[in-house]
Amino acid sequence: MAEQKATNVHWHEGDITREHRAKLLGHKGATLWFTGLSGSGKSTVAVELEGRLSEMGILAYRLDGDNVRMGINKNLGFSAEDRTENIRRIGEVAKLFVDAGVIALSSFISPYAADRDQVRDLHEAAGMDFIEIFVDCSLEAAEARDPKGLYKKARAGEIKNFTGIDDPYEAPAKPELHLHSDQQSLDEEVDAILALLRERGIIAA
């Protein structure tokens, strides 16, 4: 858990509220937190969903492991501590997007349940929707896909601490949505997410 280091800092309140921004955009923000093994389909589902939401006039923005690790988190690796800090920072960034009224589509392996729960708490304490989506896929199927050739490298010992091979993945106990990307089609997955967003009043029915 990161501690507050700076002292004498004060929150500065503006005049425009989250409710005001939701009115401007015609929808409120929320974080959709995709978690799953490398190659499970987190990015693929988020890209497809972003397109479908865009067609409906809903502003979403993708935060993606590989992309974020080339920017704001370029100083982090894959030790347990660095993964925790990676998720903490992304959680804060996602919260900013939700405050701005955007649907944040966050695709990170996020292997530790405690890290994901911290992001959930951060959102829920601020009255924001946090939807955990488990992109479940057997290791065998993810490894057979191996879209970036990383499993092959991990099996050859060229990558250490690779999630699912020699590093842990803690599956969510009670995700808001449990997808099975090795059994469902991409369309079925996206339809299930849209149905949940409607059910929870995040997008119009």
Ligand SMILES: Nc1ncnc2c1ncn2[C@@H]1O[C@H](COP(=O)(O)OS(=O)(=O)O)[C@@H](OP(=O)(O)O)[C@H]1O
């Ligand atoms: N050791 C190790 N373990 C897991 N993944 C690795 C590793 N090294 C590199 N990669 C690549 O980094 C992507 C995962 O980054 P994340 O930020 O999502 O990871 S984490 O949430 O901090 O665990 C992951 O992307 P995805 O395949 O999209 O999940 C990989 O491309």
Ligand SMILES: Nc1ncnc2c1ncn2[C@@H]1O[C@H](COP(=O)(O)OP(=O)(O)O)[C@@H](O)[C@H]1O
């Ligand atoms: N039903 C499905 N849902 C998501 N991805 C799928 C599905 N079926 C096959 N795939 C493929 O699996 C791969 C998933 O890769 P990617 O989205 O990069 O995963 P992740 O972001 O979890 O690492 C892609 O090549 C994608 O086309």
